[in-house]
Amino acid sequence: MCKTVQTLQSPIQMISHLSEQVITTYEKISNIVHHTPVLSSTEFNLATGSNVWLKCENFQKVGAFKFRGACNAVFSLTESKAAKGVATHSSGNHGQAIAKAANIKGIPAYIVMPKNAPKVKIEAVKGYGANIIFCDSNQKAREDTLARVVDETGAYFIHPYDNKEVILGQATAAWELLHEHPHLDLILTPVGGGGLLSGSILAIDAFKSNRKNTNCHVMGTEPEQANDAYRSVQTGILQSLSPEQINNPTIADGLRTNLGELPFSIIKAFKTDIVCVSEESIIHAMRYIWERFNIIIEASCAVPIAALLEKKITPKYANIGVIITGGNVDLDALPWNRH
Amino acid sequence: MCKTVQTLQSPIQMISHLSEQVITTYEKISNIVHHTPVLSSTEFNLATGSNVWLKCENFQKVGAFKFRGACNAVFSLTESKAAKGVATHSSGNHGQAIAKAANIKGIPAYIVMPKNAPKVKIEAVKGYGANIIFCDSNQKAREDTLARVVDETGAYFIHPYDNKEVILGQATAAWELLHEHPHLDLILTPVGGGGLLSGSILAIDAFKSNRKNTNCHVMGTEPEQANDAYRSVQTGILQSLSPEQINNPTIADGLRTNLGELPFSIIKAFKTDIVCVSEESIIHAMRYIWERFNIIIEASCAVPIAALLEKKITPKYANIGVIITGGNVDLDALPWNRH
Numbered sequence: 001m002c003k004t005v006q007t008l009q010s011p012i013q014m015i016s017h018l019s020e021q022v023i024t025t026y027e028k029i030s031n032i033v034h035h036t037p038v039l040s041s042t043e044f045n046l047a048t049g050s051n052v053w054l055k056c057e058n059f060q061k062v063g064a065f066k067f068r069g070a071c072n073a074v075f076s077l078t079e080s081k082a083a084k085g086v087a088t089h090s091s092g093n094h095g096q097a098i099a100k101a102a103n104i105k106g107i108p109a110y111i112v113m114p115k116n117a118p119k120v121k122i123e124a125v126k127g128y129g130a131n132i133i134f135c136d137s138n139q140k141a142r143e144d145t146l147a148r149v150v151d152e153t154g155a156y157f158i159h160p161y162d163n164k165e166v167i168l169g170q171a172t173a174a175w176e177l178l179h180e181h182p183h184l185d186l187i188l189t190p191v192g193g194g195g196l197l198s199g200s201i202l203a204i205d206a207f208k209s210n211r212k213n214t215n216c217h218v219m220g221t222e223p224e225q226a227n228d229a230y231r232s233v234q235t236g237i238l239q240s241l242s243p244e245q246i247n248n249p250t251i252a253d254g255l256r257t258n259l260g261e262l263p264f265s266i267i268k269a270f271k272t273d274i275v276c277v278s279e280e281s282i283i284h285a286m287r288y289i290w291e292r293f294n295i296i297i298e299a300s301c302a303v304p305i306a307a308l309l310e311k312k313i314t315p316k317y318a319n320i321g322v323i324i325t326g327g328n329v330d331l332d333a334l335p336w337n338r339h
Numbered sequence: 340m341c342k343t344v345q346t347l348q349s350p351i352q353m354i355s356h357l358s359e360q361v362i363t364t365y366e367k368i369s370n371i372v373h374h375t376p377v378l379s380s381t382e383f384n385l386a387t388g389s390n391v392w393l394k395c396e397n398f399q400k401v402g403a404f405k406f407r408g409a410c411n412a413v414f415s416l417t418e419s420k421a422a423k424g425v426a427t428h429s430s431g432n433h434g435q436a437i438a439k440a441a442n443i444k445g446i447p448a449y450i451v452m453p454k455n456a457p458k459v460k461i462e463a464v465k466g467y468g469a470n471i472i473f474c475d476s477n478q479k480a481r482e483d484t485l486a487r488v489v490d491e492t493g494a495y496f497i498h499p500y501d502n503k504e505v506i507l508g509q510a511t512a513a514w515e516l517l518h519e520h521p522h523l524d525l526i527l528t529p530v531g532g533g534g535l536l537s538g539s540i541l542a543i544d545a546f547k548s549n550r551k552n553t554n555c556h557v558m559g560t561e562p563e564q565a566n567d568a569y570r571s572v573q574t575g576i577l578q579s580l581s582p583e584q585i586n587n588p589t590i591a592d593g594l595r596t597n598l599g600e601l602p603f604s605i606i607k608a609f610k611t612d613i614v615c616v617s618e619e620s621i622i623h624a625m626r627y628i629w630e631r632f633n634i635i636i637e638a639s640c641a642v643p644i645a646a647l648l649e650k651k652i653t654p655k656y657a658n659i660g661v662i663i664t665g666g667n668v669d670l671d672a673l674p675w676n677r678h
Contacts, residue, residue: 037376039398043466058633059378127382287670294397294666296633327633331626336670 015205015269018164022206025168026175029071032104033172034060038180038321041292048308052320053184054289055177058297058327062096062124065173065325066160069195070097072169073158074105082107087155089135089142091117092254093326094160099130110155112145118330161195162260170199171206174218177321178207184216186317188304190325191220191229191274192255194263200323201270219313220267220274221304223250223282229259229267230274238264251279251335254300254326275313281306283335289324296327299335354544354608357503361545364507365514368410371443372511373399377519377660380631387647389659392523393628394516397636397666401435401463404512404664405499408534409436411508412497413444421446426494428474428481430456431593432665433499438469449494451484457669500532501599509538510545513557516660517546523555525656527643529664530559530568530613531594533602539662540609558652559606559613560643562589562621568598568606569613577603590618590674593639593665614652620645622674628663635666638674 039054057065074086085108088098095111102109109130113122114137125132135145150157158166173196174187187204191197197220204216222229225248231239240258249256259267277285286302288309289295297305301324307313308320378393396404413425424447427437434450441448448469452461453476464471474484489496497505512535513526526543530536536559543555561568564587570578579597588595598606616624625641627648628634636644640663646652647659 037378039376063633290635290670294402294635296629296635329633331629331673331675334670 012269015202015266018168018266019202019205019209021168022171022175022202025072026172028075029068029169029172032071032075033068035176036060036173038177039293039295044292049311049315050308050313050318050320052308052322053177053181054293054322054324055173056295056324057173058295058301058324060326062093062100063326063328064093064097065170065196065323066093066097067100068172069161069163069166069169069199070094070158071101071104072172073163073165074098074101074107076165077156081156084154084156085109086158087146087149087153088112088158088160089146090160091121093328096121096124096128098158099125099128102130103128108153108155110149110153112142112149114142120330159260161193162262164262167195167199167263167266168202170196171203173323174200174203174321175207177323178203178214178216181319181321182214183319184321185319186313187216187218187321187323188221188307188313189218189323190252190255190300190303191222191259192226192257192300194220194229194259194267196323196325197272198263198266201266201272217317218270218272220272221307222274222276223252223255223303224276224278225250226252226255227274227276230276232259232264233267233272233274236268250282252282252298252300252303254298255303275307277303277306277310277312281310285309287336295324296329297324298326298329301325301327351608354541354605357507357605358541358544358548360507361510361514361541364411365511367414368407368508368511371410371414372407374515375399375512377516378632378634383631388650388654389647389652389657391647391659391661392516392520393632393661393663394512395634395663396512397634397640397663399665401432401439402665402667403432403436404509404535404662405432405436406439407511408500408502408505408508408538409433409440409497410443411511412502412504413437413440413446415504416495420495423493423495424448425497426485426488426492427451427497427499428485429499430460432667435460435463435467437497438464438467441469442467447492447494449488449492451481451488453481459669498599500534501601503601506534506538506602506605507541509535510542512662513539513542513660514546516662517542517553517555520658520660521553522658523660524658525652526555526557526660526662527560527646527652528557528662529591529594529639529642530561530598531565531596531639533568533598533606535662535664536611537602537605540605540611556656557609557611559611560646561613561615562591562594562642563615563617564589565591565594566613566615569615571598571603572606572611572613575607589621591621591637591639591642593637594642614646616642616645616649616651620649624648626675634663635668636663637665637668640664640666
């Protein structure tokens with residue numbers, strides 16, 4: 001569905017071309033996005049054996065880092081393109097993020113949502129003044145409906161991760177974190193479609209170009225039950241979720257998505273490692289963060305925390321940053337009550 | 340139990356004498372306490388009709404503002420007094436706060452706890468290296484046991500709120516908030532023993548002495564089901580919880596305590612208003628903050644939020660700060676699952 005990867009001369013050239021744009025991206029959106037706080041805990045450091053800083057994107061607008069990418073995509077459009085509005089399909093954070101960004105920009109947003117989407121998410125999108133177009137709850141219906149909406153309105157489709165401007169927007173979370181904590185050895189993110197992970201790679205690359213004395217690495221973390229990014233990195237070929245992984249989905253619902261082509265190009269070029277964790281360890285890590293940090297995080301955010309608590313990250317990294325991706329949780333369906 | 344109020348020449352003299360000490364208190368403990376972040380939300384502002392900033396003391400060390408007071412009390416002791424250690428009785432945040440502060444100072448702490456205290460709280464106090472002395476679960480047993488411990492060890496008893504240094508420590512939360520948001524018209528706090536409310540009064544008074552252009556007020560908020568501070572202010576005489584309020588306690592368990600004498604002197608001298616809210620509105624407000632801010636707050640913190648959401652605060656205040664007091668919650672006993 002409209003997945004277009006730019007023709008590239010070489011992966012390294014592509015990255016340096018993209019990473020050069022991180023600074024201008026940050027200049028463009030820094031007055032619109034929240035500069036989110038960074039939290040740490042002595043007890044958590046003792047438990048992990050590293051100094052860990054949590055970049056709290058669960059306090060971002062719409063409660064998730066997704067707002068950064070949506071915001072950059074919306075504010076990067078030419079005025080004539082923007083005038084016709086923006087469109088996407090989403091039952092999750094990306095739809096809210098596009099709706100909110102379009103609302104701030106003062107342009108129409110068309111969000112295709114499945115009929116059975118949670119009422120609270122429908123209300124949130126409505127609250128940002130977006131047009132909601134309901135469809136059946138399957139991928140084909142979503143894509144067909146979106147194609148029709150784009151055709152009828154001329155709105156610009158913003159993909160949740162296979163989009164250069166979205167990736168650059170996501171890069172600004174790691175960019176902010178590195179400026180506050182330039183001594184970091186490693187940044188950990190979850191990986192679903194790969195927008196945040198590839199954006200974080202670009203941020204570090206841009207930071208290195210500016211400050212020669214940093215040697216920060218980046219690593220993706222993924223549920224074993226949705227390990228398509230891990231398999232893609234291992235084989236060098238873009239993989240999808242297996243039928244078993246689709247029928248028995250991970251608790252980390254934000255990561256139940258196939259890795260995108262553009263994010264994979266960046267991840268591959270940078271030889272980025274992916275670490276996988278079990279469902280049980282994700283639930284344990286989620287509750288651990290709720291109890292120790294007093295913050296609400298989604299199961300998807302708990303994936304890098306699980307990797308740290310399970311000691312799956314090599315101890316050579318003394319100072320670690322983690323992007324806490326979002327906090328939109330149904331309080332009536334907490335995973336420790338369901339398992 | 341060791342409740343000593345200083346002999347005062349006049350209430351106003353007392354306040355100005357105490358408020359002069361806020362700056363030196365902050366200088367003393369600012370490198371030990373966390374400078375906690377402040378959060379806001381457009382949706383919450385729309386819901387309340389004011390611009391509201393939440394000072395997140397649920398991210399303070401031990402997860403509660405209580406660490407500020409405990410820290411100042413411990414670090415204000417002379418070296419000879421400190422050497423014998425500190426003692427208190429507590430089944431809540433104050434015990435953890437004293438244990439942690441003593442641990443940082445490197446002196447012994449003796450915490451009297453009821454036998455039936457939650458295991459997680461016992462483990463936390465142990466984790467800070469404190470000595471725990473168990474007693475029966477009633478006020479007399481707690482006080483008798485504490486008196487024996489103080490007698491045997493020579494440790495210095497630190498009352499949770501009827502203590503000048505504790506109140507000055509609590510003042511530093513509002514002090515930080517005012518420096519970041521000097522345009523505030525009002526600061527709201529919950530009131531239990533009154534340490535935080537009276538401390539916030541001192542902070543504003545100290546701030547006014549430094550910056551003549553501020554006109555910030557302070558107001559206490561209290562559950563109807565524990566309205567002893569409200570009744571004390573109305574009658575001008577220190578009141579206690581009624582038998583009905585003791586037998587049918589508020590969900591805001593941190594506020595199930597009688598107003599202290601020293602805090603009341605300050606509250607009375609400053610003619611501070613107290614606003615009361617229902618149990619139902621506290622539970623609603625607690626869940627509202629969890630969902631909108633993605634932070635975990637105790638029921639006690641939700642009391643000022645309830646006052647705002649119920650429009651019980653006069654609309655003349657456009658810019659309001661709220662001290663979010665703590666986030667130590669049993670995730671297996673959330674109030675919306677119990678009611």
